[in-house]
Amino acid sequence: MKYIDEYRNKDLIMKLADQIGKSVRRDYTFMEVCGGHTAAIHRFGIPSLLPGNVKLVSGPGCPVCVTGTDFIDKAIAYSKMDEVIICTFGDLLRVPGSTSSLEKERAAGADIRIVLSGLEALEIARIDSDKKVIFLGIGFETTAPGTAVTIKLAEKNYIKNFFLLSAHKVMPPAMEAIIKEGVNLDGFICPGHVATITGSKAFNFIPEKYNLSSVITGFEPADILQSILMLIQQVNRNTHIVEIQYNRAVNVNGNTVAQRHLSEVFEPCDAQWRGFGVISSSGLRLRRVFERFNIENNIPVQISFQEDNELCICGEILRGLKTPDDCTLFADICIPENPSGACMVSNEGSCNTYYRYRLTK
Amino acid sequence: MCLSIPARIVTINGTMAEVSAGGAIFKAGLHMIEDAKVGDYILLHAGFAIQKISEKEAAETIKLFEEMNNSMNE
Ligand code: SF4
Numbered sequence: 001m002k003y004i005d006e007y008r009n010k011d012l013i014m015k016l017a018d019q020i021g022k023s024v025r026r027d028y029t030f031m032e033v034c035g036g037h038t039a040a041i042h043r044f045g046i047p048s049l050l051p052g053n054v055k056l057v058s059g060p061g062c063p064v065c066v067t068g069t070d071f072i073d074k075a076i077a078y079s080k081m082d083e084v085i086i087c088t089f090g091d092l093l094r095v096p097g098s099t100s101s102l103e104k105e106r107a108a109g110a111d112i113r114i115v116l117s118g119l120e121a122l123e124i125a126r127i128d129s130d131k132k133v134i135f136l137g138i139g140f141e142t143t144a145p146g147t148a149v150t151i152k153l154a155e156k157n158y159i160k161n162f163f164l165l166s167a168h169k170v171m172p173p174a175m176e177a178i179i180k181e182g183v184n185l186d187g188f189i190c191p192g193h194v195a196t197i198t199g200s201k202a203f204n205f206i207p208e209k210y211n212l213s214s215v216i217t218g219f220e221p222a223d224i225l226q227s228i229l230m231l232i233q234q235v236n237r238n239t240h241i242v243e244i245q246y247n248r249a250v251n252v253n254g255n256t257v258a259q260r261h262l263s264e265v266f267e268p269c270d271a272q273w274r275g276f277g278v279i280s281s282s283g284l285r286l287r288r289v290f291e292r293f294n295i296e297n298n299i300p301v302q303i304s305f306q307e308d309n310e311l312c313i314c315g316e317i318l319r320g321l322k323t324p325d326d327c328t329l330f331a332d333i334c335i336p337e338n339p340s341g342a343c344m345v346s347n348e349g350s351c352n353t354y355y356r357y358r359l360t361k
Numbered sequence: 362m363c364l365s366i367p368a369r370i371v372t373i374n375g376t377m378a379e380v381s382a383g384g385a386i387f388k389a390g391l392h393m394i395e396d397a398k399v400g401d402y403i404l405l406h407a408g409f410a411i412q413k414i415s416e417k418e419a420a421e422t423i424k425l426f427e428e429m430n431n432s433m434n435e
Pocket of ligand 1: 312313314317324327328329330331334335339340341342343344345351
C-alpha cells in the first residue's frame with residue numbers, strides 16, 4: 001500500500017530514534033490514549049527504540065476495554081430472548097460479563113452474529129424481518145458516525161425491526177478525567193483516527209486548560225516516533241500546543257459531514273467507563289426523534305449488578321496508573337483465549353498487546 | 362475493531378464503494394466523504410470511509426522525513 005512502506009522505512013526509524021536520543025534533557029511521560037497506538041507501539045517495538053527516560057503509558061482508548069460489564073450483561077440478557085438476533089463487532093464476544101460472555105451464550109444457542117459494520121446488521125434486519133435485530137454500538141467518534149448513518153438508513157427504509165444498544169463514547173472527557181486524576185504526564189499522543197472525525201480542535205483544551213503538550217499521531221512507526229520527538233521538543237521549549245503529525249488524514253476542523261450525521265442522531269449523555277465510573281457527557285445516546293431505535297426503550301431489561309473480578313486491575317491500567325505486569329492474573333490465569341478482564345480481549349487492549357508482543361517474543 | 366486502515370477505492374456504486382487494502386476487497390459506505398473518486402485513498406473504519414487521505418500531505422511528510430535524513434547524514 002502506498003505510503004505505508006515509507007513510514008516503515010528502517011533507516012528513517014533509526015534516525016528518528018537517534019534524533020529523540022539527542023533531544024532528551026529530562027524525564028518525559030507521554031500517554032497514548034488510542035488502543036490502536038498501544039498495539040502499534042508494541043508491535044513495532046517502539047519502547048526499545050526510546051531512551052530510558054522517555055516513558056509511554058497507555059490510556060483508556062480501547063472501546064472494548066472501557067465498555068462496562070453492565071453493557072455486556074444487558075447484551076447477554078437480550079440474546080436470551082426469543083426472536084432476537086444480536087449483531088456485534090467480533091471483539092465483544094469474549095469480554096467477560098458478570099456471569100457469562102456473548103461467546104458462551106452463542107455456544108449455548110443464542111443467535112449472535114459478528115458483523116463488520118452497522119450496515120451489515122441493517123441488512124440482516126432487512127432479511128430477517130420477523131426478528132428483532134439488535135446492533136451493539138461500541139466505539140468512539142470514529143465508529144459512532146457509522147452507527148448514525150445506519151440509524152438514518154433504517155429510518156429512511158422503514159426498517160422497524162432494527163435496534164441499537166449504544167455504548168458509544170467520546171474521547172475528550174475521558175482524557176480530561178485522566179488529567180484531573182493527577183496522572184503524572186507531560187503530554188498526549190492524541191488519537192489519530194478519532195481526530196479524523198473531530199478535528200484537532202477537539203483537543204485544544206489540553207494545552208489551553210492544562211498546559212500539556214499534544215500531538216495528533218498516525219499509526220506507522222515513523223509517525224509514532226516523529227510524534228514523540230515533537231512532544232519532547234514541545235516540552236523542551238516549554239510550549240504547549242496541539243500539533244498534527246498525522247496531517248494526511250487530520251485537519252483542524254475534522255470531517256464535518258461525519259460530525260453532522262453524529263449530531264443529528266446522537267446527543268451527549270453521561271456514560272459508564274470501566275475503571276472510571278460515570279464520566280459526565282462522555283457517552284452518546286439517540287436523540288428523541290430516533291428513540292424508537294433504542295432497544296432499551298422497546299424492551300427494558302433488568303440486570304443485577306455484580307462486581308467485576310476483584311483481582312483484575314483493568315480499571316487502573318485504563319487510567320494509566322498501572323501496567324499489565326502489575327496484575328497477579330496476567331499471563332498466568334488471564335490469557336487471550338480465556339480472558340479474566342476486558343483488557344485481555346481486544347487486540348487493542350493493553351494486557352492483550354503486552355501478552356502478544358512482550359511475552360511471546 | 363477500532364483500527365482504521367488505508368484503502369484505495371476500486372469501484373463506486375451510489376453511496377457504496379469497493380475498496381482494496383492489503384490485497385483484499387472490502388465494502389465501504391461513502392456517506393461521510395464528499396467527492397469520492399475511484400483511485401482515491403481513504404481510511405476504512407468499521408465499514409465506512411471516514412476520511413480521504415491527502416496524498417499531498419502524505420508526500421510532504423515523506424519529503425520532510427527525507428530532508429531530515431539528509432540533514433542528519435551531513
Ligand atoms: S491481565 Fe487480565 S485480569 Fe489482569 S488486568 Fe489485564 S485483563 Fe484484567
